[in-house]
Amino acid sequence: MSRSELKEVFLGMGTNLYDREKNLQDALCHIRSQIGELTRISSVYETEPWGFSDGNRFLNMAVLVKTRFTPAVVLKRVLSIETMLGRTRGTRHGYSSRIIDIDILLYENRIISRPELKIPHPLLHKRNFVLVPLVEICPEGVHPVLDKTFAILLEECRDDGIISQYGTFQHPLCISPMGGKEIQ
Secondary structure: OOHHHOEEEEEEEEEOOOOHHHHHHHHHHHHHHHOEEEEEEOOEEEEOOOOOOOOOOEEEEEEEEEEOOOHHHHHHHHHHHHHHOOOOOOOOOOOOOOOOEEEEEEEOOOOEEEOOEEEOOOOHHHOHHHHHHHHHHOOOOEOOOOOOEHHHHHHHOOOOOOEEEEEOOOOOOOOOOOOOOEOO
16 A cells, blocks of 8 residues: 555553553554554643543543554554553443553544444543544544534533643654654
């Protein structure tokens, strides 16, 4: 597949267990090697848990990846990366602490609604911890269902969870230091 045929996929990542920075860095390395080129990477943000109570704060970020894979293959690889990094999926329903969570937020302008895969992510527009890093790397992006830019969705978001910038990543084996800028 030529570079012009590569598809853009936005991924959101979060972690609140063990070495949170290492969890995100490891996820970035695996995404780069198994899904595609990391073209934009947000800063890292620290947030309260969303949807459950826990003493551990999350680190969250968003990335834009150029990939040759279909949405179904990206999902399969995302789940494989989560498993490799130690995530276990139990039978418990609802939200809980996790070593890593990688969500497909958007895949091009595709709209997919299957039991195992929903794109755009159905809660994207309701979560500041997703919207803030997404706006950082692509404020002009448009939600394909709501037909609003990510920046407008952030302004309209009613999520009152506290989010603060934690930092940026500099992982010499995987990515260049950047903080929301395009990788050359």
